[in-house]
Amino acid sequence: MAGDFTRTLDMGAQKRSIWQSLHIDLPLLVLLLMLMSTSLFVLYSASGENLSMVYRQMVYFGLGLFIMFVVAQFHPLWFQMFAPWAFTAVVIALLLVLLVGVGAKGAQRWLSVFGLFRFQPSELMKLVMPMMVAWYLASKLLPPSFKHIVVTLLIVFIPTFLVMRQPDLGTSLLIAAAGLLVLLFAGLSWRYILGAAGAALVIFPMMWLFVMHDYQKQRVLTFLDPESDPLGAGWNIIQSKTAIGSGGIEGKGYLEGTQSQLEFLPERHTDFIIAVFAEEQGLIGVVLLLLLYGAIVMRGLYMASRGRDTFDRLFAGALIVTFFIYVFVNIGMVSGILPVVGVPLPLISYGGTSIVTLMAAFGVIMSVYMHRRV
Amino acid sequence: MSFSLKDANIEKEIFVKRAALVSFFVFVMLLVLAGRMLFLQVSEYELYAGKSEKNRVQIEPVPPIRGLIFDRNGVLLAENLPSHSLTVVPERVENLDYSLKLVDQLVGLSERELENFEKRIDQWRRPYEAITLKHQLSEEEIARLMVNSNFLPGIQVEAELVRHYPQGKYFAHVLGYVGHMNERDKQRLDSAQYKATKRVGKIGIERYYEDQLHGQVGLQKVETNAQGRILNVLEREDPVPGKNLILNLDVNLQKVAMDAFEGRRGSLVAMDPKTGGVLAMVSTPSFDPNLFVNGISYKKYNALRDDLDTPLFDRATRGQYPPGSTMKPFLGLAFLEAGVTDWQETIADPGWYMLENDPRVYRDWKRSGHGEAIDLRDAIIQSCDTYYYEMAFRTGIDRLQPFLEKFGFGQRTSVDVQNELSALLPTRDWKRHHRGRSWYAGDTLNLALGQGFMLTTPLQLAQATSVYAAKGKWHRSKLVYSVDGNVLEETEKPEDVIITDPANWDRMNRAMEGVITHYLGTARNLESRLSYRVASKTGTAQVVGIDQDAEYDSEALEERQRDHALYMAFAPVEDPKIAVAVIVENGESAGRTAAPIAIKVMDEYLLNQPKRPESLGIVGASDGR
Numbered sequence: 001m002a003g004d005f006t007r008t009l010d011m012g013a014q015k016r017s018i019w020q021s022l023h024i025d026l027p028l029l030v031l032l033l034m035l036m037s038t039s040l041f042v043l044y045s046a047s048g049e050n051l052s053m054v055y056r057q058m059v060y061f062g063l064g065l066f067i068m069f070v071v072a073q074f075h076p077l078w079f080q081m082f083a084p085w086a087f088t089a090v091v092i093a094l095l096l097v098l099l100v101g102v103g104a105k106g107a108q109r110w111l112s113v114f115g116l117f118r119f120q121p122s123e124l125m126k127l128v129m130p131m132m133v134a135w136y137l138a139s140k141l142l143p144p145s146f147k148h149i150v151v152t153l154l155i156v157f158i159p160t161f162l163v164m165r166q167p168d169l170g171t172s173l174l175i176a177a178a179g180l181l182v183l184l185f186a187g188l189s190w191r192y193i194l195g196a197a198g199a200a201l202v203i204f205p206m207m208w209l210f211v212m213h214d215y216q217k218q219r220v221l222t223f224l225d226p227e228s229d230p231l232g233a234g235w236n237i238i239q240s241k242t243a244i245g246s247g248g249i250e251g252k253g254y255l256e257g258t259q260s261q262l263e264f265l266p267e268r269h270t271d272f273i274i275a276v277f278a279e280e281q282g283l284i285g286v287v288l289l290l291l292l293y294g295a296i297v298m299r300g301l302y303m304a305s306r307g308r309d310t311f312d313r314l315f316a317g318a319l320i321v322t323f324f325i326y327v328f329v330n331i332g333m334v335s336g337i338l339p340v341v342g343v344p345l346p347l348i349s350y351g352g353t354s355i356v357t358l359m360a361a362f363g364v365i366m367s368v369y370m371h372r373r374v
Numbered sequence: 375m376s377f378s379l380k381d382a383n384i385e386k387e388i389f390v391k392r393a394a395l396v397s398f399f400v401f402v403m404l405l406v407l408a409g410r411m412l413f414l415q416v417s418e419y420e421l422y423a424g425k426s427e428k429n430r431v432q433i434e435p436v437p438p439i440r441g442l443i444f445d446r447n448g449v450l451l452a453e454n455l456p457s458h459s460l461t462v463v464p465e466r467v468e469n470l471d472y473s474l475k476l477v478d479q480l481v482g483l484s485e486r487e488l489e490n491f492e493k494r495i496d497q498w499r500r501p502y503e504a505i506t507l508k509h510q511l512s513e514e515e516i517a518r519l520m521v522n523s524n525f526l527p528g529i530q531v532e533a534e535l536v537r538h539y540p541q542g543k544y545f546a547h548v549l550g551y552v553g554h555m556n557e558r559d560k561q562r563l564d565s566a567q568y569k570a571t572k573r574v575g576k577i578g579i580e581r582y583y584e585d586q587l588h589g590q591v592g593l594q595k596v597e598t599n600a601q602g603r604i605l606n607v608l609e610r611e612d613p614v615p616g617k618n619l620i621l622n623l624d625v626n627l628q629k630v631a632m633d634a635f636e637g638r639r640g641s642l643v644a645m646d647p648k649t650g651g652v653l654a655m656v657s658t659p660s661f662d663p664n665l666f667v668n669g670i671s672y673k674k675y676n677a678l679r680d681d682l683d684t685p686l687f688d689r690a691t692r693g694q695y696p697p698g699s700t701m702k703p704f705l706g707l708a709f710l711e712a713g714v715t716d717w718q719e720t721i722a723d724p725g726w727y728m729l730e731n732d733p734r735v736y737r738d739w740k741r742s743g744h745g746e747a748i749d750l751r752d753a754i755i756q757s758c759d760t761y762y763y764e765m766a767f768r769t770g771i772d773r774l775q776p777f778l779e780k781f782g783f784g785q786r787t788s789v790d791v792q793n794e795l796s797a798l799l800p801t802r803d804w805k806r807h808h809r810g811r812s813w814y815a816g817d818t819l820n821l822a823l824g825q826g827f828m829l830t831t832p833l834q835l836a837q838a839t840s841v842y843a844a845k846g847k848w849h850r851s852k853l854v855y856s857v858d859g860n861v862l863e864e865t866e867k868p869e870d871v872i873i874t875d876p877a878n879w880d881r882m883n884r885a886m887e888g889v890i891t892h893y894l895g896t897a898r899n900l901e902s903r904l905s906y907r908v909a910s911k912t913g914t915a916q917v918v919g920i921d922q923d924a925e926y927d928s929e930a931l932e933e934r935q936r937d938h939a940l941y942m943a944f945a946p947v948e949d950p951k952i953a954v955a956v957i958v959e960n961g962e963s964a965g966r967t968a969a970p971i972a973i974k975v976m977d978e979y980l981l982n983q984p985k986r987p988e989s990l991g992i993v994g995a996s997d998g999r
Contacts, residue, residue: 142385184396187388242429245414245422258430258597283415287408294404298397305393309382313389321396328403335410 023072023370025303031296032347032362036061038277038289039348045255046269046276046350053269053350060352064359071363075371076312079364083128083135087155090128093121094162101166109166122163122171123357127364129159129175130318133182138311143187152183169216170329170341177325181318186310223339236266240275240334251282269350271342274334290331293346297324300362303369316368319361326358431608434596435569438589439535441616443549443579445625446651446855451545452580454535458511460519461504464495466528473526474507480522481515483508486671493669494554504532506572509668537573537667543660544628547688548621548853550578550792551663567591573667577688579619579853582792586857589616617858622651630978631656634971639959641689643836643851644975647950650789650840650849650864654975655833657689682934691794694829695957698913698964699757700942701778701824703842703882705766706750708777710878714768717881720747723760729767729815736763736819739914751881755888755895757912759823766822771813774821775801780846780871781838783830787868788837789852797834800827824913835942835955843909843944843953845879846871883909883947890969897941897965900973906980910943910972912964936960941968945976952979 019026039061040054047053093111101108109120133152140148156179163172184193208217226234226241243259252258257279260268268276278286300320307313323346330345332338344354414422443452460477467473477483487508494505507529511519516531523529537552539545552573555563559574563584568574569591575581592613597606631642635658644654661678670678678686687693709715725743727736738744738759744752753761766774779785784799798804800821802813820826830838837851848867856862873879886909889895896912915938939961944953954972961967 141380142388185389185392187385187392239429241414242422242425244411245418246426248415248419248423259426264429278411278415283411286411286415290404290408294400297400301393301397301400305386305390307389310380310385310389313386317389317393317396321400324400324403328407331407332410335407335414337406337410 020370022069023366024069025299025366025369028296028299028303028362028366031292031299032359034292035296035347038292041254042273042277042280042348043269043350045257045280046260046273048261049255056352057350060355063352064355067356068359068363068366071360072366072370074367076308076315076364076368079131079315079367080135080138080311083131086128087132087135090121090124091159091162094125094159097121098162098165109168120353122166122168122175123353125159125163125175126171126178126322126357127319127361129156130178130182130322131315133179134311134314134318137182137186137314138309142310143189144183149183149188149192152179156180170343173341174322174325174329174343178318178322181321182314185314185317220339226336236272236340237336239264239266240272241336243275244278244335247279247282249283251278251280251285254280256280271330271344271349272334273349274331274345277348278335293324293327297321297327300365303365306372307368308372312368312372316365319364323358323361430597431595432598434594434604436592436594436610436613437570437572438591438613439615440537440552441583441587441589441618441858443587443619443621445621445623445628446653447624447626448620449541449625451539451541451621451623451625452549453538453540455538456533457509457536458516458531458533459506459536460508460511461530461532462491462507463504463528463530468527473529476522476525477507477519477529480518481508481511486673489671490669504530506532506668509536534572539663539667541625541628542662542664544625544632545623546578546660546663547657547690548578548623548628548655549663550580550582551576551666552580553666554669576666578792579621579790582790583619583854583857587616587619590614619854620856621853622646622649622653622855623655623853624653624979626982627654627975627978628656630654631971631975632658632660634974635958638961638967639683639689640957640961640968640971641693641832642954642956642971642975643690643832644952644954644979645836645840645851646849647840647843647847647944647953648849650851651855652788652833652836652851652853653952653979655690655853657687657693659683659685661685688793689957689959690832691788691791692831693957694795694797694831695938695940696826696828696915697824697830697835698915698938698940699759699824700835700911700913700940700955701822701828702754702757702762702913703886703911703942704778704781704783704838705762705774705822706754706882706885707873707878708774709750709765709769710875711777711873712769712773715750715765717750720749720752721761721764722746723748723758725760727760727763727819729819732814732816734816736760736816751885751888752894754882754885754911755892757896762822763819766818767815769818771802771818771821774818775799780869781841782834782868783828783838785834785868787850788833789850789862789865790854791833791851794833795831797831798827798829825916832955832957835940835957836953839942839944839955840953841871843950845876846873886910887947897969899965900969903973903977906945906976907947908943908945908973908976909947910941910969912969913940913942914938914962914964915940917960934960936962939964939966939968941972943969943972943976945980952976 040057043057044054097108097111102110102112109122111119111121133155136152136155137144137148144152156176160172160176163175222234226237239259243257243265246259255261257276259265259279260276265272265275277289297320300323301317304313304316304320307316326343326346329338329341329343333340333343344351346358347355440454442450445451464470474483491505491507511531519526519531539549539551553576554572555568555574563574567588567590571588575584575587580587590613593611594607595609596604597608598604627644631644631654638658640658642654642656643652645652665674723738723743723745725738725741739757743760744756744758748758748761752758778799784796786794786796788794805811805813805817805827817826821828833851840851841848847870849864850867852862854862887907889910889912890897890900890904890908892898897910917935917937937960939958941956941964942954944950954975956968956972958967958971
């Protein structure tokens with residue numbers, strides 16, 4: 001093993017480029033920078049030409065790139081070693097959130113650290129969850145046995161449940177998805193997948209009847225028929241669909257989107273930013289953006305599959321697919337094919353937390369790929 | 375260690391297979407998203423483009439400027455003054471109580487303003503329609519509100535033109551006033567034209583000429599944001615301002631007339647017999663119509679409503695009084711027309727009159743009687759009742775009533791008075807129908823004194839006097855002279871009164887001159903003041919019935935139960951330019967209370983008028999101010 005490792009370094013030394021020594025994948029970096037430029041471009045319009053918001057977003061991107069760079073320098077073995085400790089720590093933090101957390105609008109999502117700053121442990125769990133499951137399954141025979149599947153589900157369930165209690169349904173589902181994706185990449189048998197899908201069909205009506213709060217039911221109903229509450233929850237969807245639809249093929253032109261410029265669109269610089277983009281750039285712009293996201297996901301999957309070992313592949317694979325789920329859920333919600341859950345559009349929406357978490361994930365993917373065996 | 379059992383190659387293979395599968399799903403999901411966008415942006419483009427345009431562009435109505443009202447000399451009676459008011463759109467206010475409290479701290483809200491606001495908020499209104507909270511803001515108040523506008527969502531300072539009546543109480547009843555549109559107004563008016571209008575004419579000329587004064591609504595296409603704030607005016611179709619009115623009324627005459635009442639209750643109507651133009655129309659006491667424009671407080675309204683002197687009541691057009699002896703000239707002509715008497719016949723007046731088979735004694739106002747030989751002329755000058763009893767009995771209701779009707783009694787005759795009452799000229803049918811009894815000869819005798827069932831309004835009496843002064847030629851009374859420079863056409867009018875011997879007009883006029891000039895005339899106290907010839911007749915009308923044998927003692931009666939004093943007059947006799955009817959409620963002596971008021975008005979019109987830059991037609995009313 002040690003010899004292998006040394007040889008790799010020797011071989012690498014001969015054709016090592018500057019990017020390799022920095023552990024940065026140039027194609028992925030270029031794609032991410034394209035996405036970031038798009039974000040700044042759209043944000044200027046979506047914020048009502050608010051330059052200071054654009055500058056702040058640039059600072060977040062700079063911070064994100066720095067974090068990605070730092071994370072990429074860690075050898076994946078470090079992640080593997082720290083996985084159980086990190087997981088335990090974040091679960092404890094989630095418990096603390098429920099006990100002593102601070103919050104707003106009826107939800108408790110933050111921990112205040114000595115009153116100096118606040119942080120949201122559920123954001124960290126988005127990274128730690130696939131890391132933990134990958135750590136667990138990497139030591140087992142794959143495809144996983146029933147027993148291991150049950151243990152995995154338990155690992156997934158605990159933080160999911162804690163986040164759901166905050167309550168933050170959207171984030172908890174995405175955390176669960178990140179964990180389950182690892183299981184999928186580990187070769188979960190189709191029997192179980194189909195079985196789970198069947199169970200979901202049974203469970204949903206039960207949840208509807210016995211578990212869901214009225215406001216949650218209302219949200220689902222509003223999704224099914226936004227016109228039923230045109231000034232309330234339906235307003236957002238009606239306005240964002242109107243923005244998108246009225247963009248047509250070519251769009252209304254940069255800074256010309258009447259829906260967004262005239263403030264009909266809610267949360268137009270955060271969760272609903274794609275509607276601004278779709279209104280102003282039209283179908284052509286949206287398809288180009290989707291292609292950019294597709295390219296990032298494909299590059300990410302390729303990099304994950306080149307991972308050093310099972311842990312690396314599972315961890316990186318789950319992260320990149322989670323990234324795509326964010327994209328799908330956000331655009332699906334804004335365009336009215338999914339219910340409204342608070343999910344930002346990755347690396348386009350305004351906001352530092354999401355950018356830092358996502359860039360840390362890309363740091364992991366880069367680490368996995370750049371520290372691979374050649 | 376299980377580690378050694380693992381097959382790295384198989385695991386890598388599993389992952390690569392799954393990654394390929396996931397790539398496929400990612401591709402499919404991207405297609406789903408792209409397909410969704412294709413659907414929204416291509417298939418449903420028209421629908422959403424329309425929705426977006428509707429969102430963005432709103433058609434806003436622009437209120438027209440209300441027409442101005444001038445008197446015959448071009449003096450403004452109703453104008454529009456710019457005013458800033460504080461408006462509230464309740465739908466956009468997050469916390470109404472808090473906002474009201476803050477506004478109160480900034481500019482102060484009176485009880486009346488809050489009261490009006492509460493009242494308006496409960497009334498029907500269009501969604502997102504602004505409700506006015508405070509009128510006539512000062513510059514300083516506007517500044518204070520502007521600085522704090524961030525804390526006051528849904529509350530705005532709005533500039534508007536507000537109706538103002540510079541002559542105040544002098545034209546309150548004639549002009550009426552505008553007030554906030556209520557639900558009944560909305561049902562009555564063309565909703566398209568009144569989309570942006572806040573106030574409409576409630577009574578008087580403002581109400582009657584509402585259509586002309588209002589103008590046509592303008593439209594502007596505006597771009598608004600989601601909060602409804604106007605960002606851009608895209609297109610504009612200007613409103614057509616309302617038409618300006620010039621009245622026949624004369625501001626000086628109106629003031630002289632109202633002031634002449636010296637606080638007494640009553641009414642005066644003066645008309646030009648040559649045109650029917652109403653020169654003055656007064657009802658006292660009056661009120662300030664400006665109070666109603668921005669919504670009067672309950673307290674002030676109740677005070678006006680409950681005032682025993684009923685200032686809100688328009689006596690000129692809706693006050694119904696027995697005309698008393700002012701009927702005598704009309705009746706005199708009726709007797710002559712019926713041929714029951716002539717100017718020569720005399721009768722004896724012992725102070726009372728009796729009918730066969732009727733035990734009732736019909737008294738003359740003068741208990742001792744007017745003498746042994748009273749003719750028609752004496753009966754007019756001295757207002758001899760006995761003479762009229764006799765002649766009315768001879769003529770009978772069936773000939774009296776149709777003749778009186780020709781002068782407009784018992785009918786609405788004005789061209790443009792809102793809510794004029796027709797008062798009452800009784801007939802046999804009327805009595806049977808309303809009293810359930812047949813007509814007695816005694817009823818005719820009562821009618822001969824302008825008492826009994828008969829009622830007139832001051833306007834009606836002025837109209838009859840005017841027709842009389844014009845020797846039977848009809849011109850219906852009209853308040854407005856011209857609309858936007860177009861002189862009001864005289865449309866269908868009643869038939870002129872034609873009498874068999876036209877010389878009887880002059881003979882009767884001379885008798886009526888005697889009311890002032892003769893030493894026995896009932897208004898002789900005015901003779902020294904006259905510099906022109908006046909034909910007139912006094913009248914008194916009983917307010918309470920007095921027992922036949924009771925002594926009439928005015929001191930013993932409450933002031934409000936004293937007789938009403940009436941007076942009808944026109945001048946100059948040779949070429950009548952003004953006809954006047956006056957009533958002073960509980961004025962007792964027509965010669966002392968009612969007649970002097972009429973003379974003051976006629977003096978002002980006939981003697982002072984040439985000094986004023988005379989006017990009708992010269993005033994550039996269409997130029998506005």
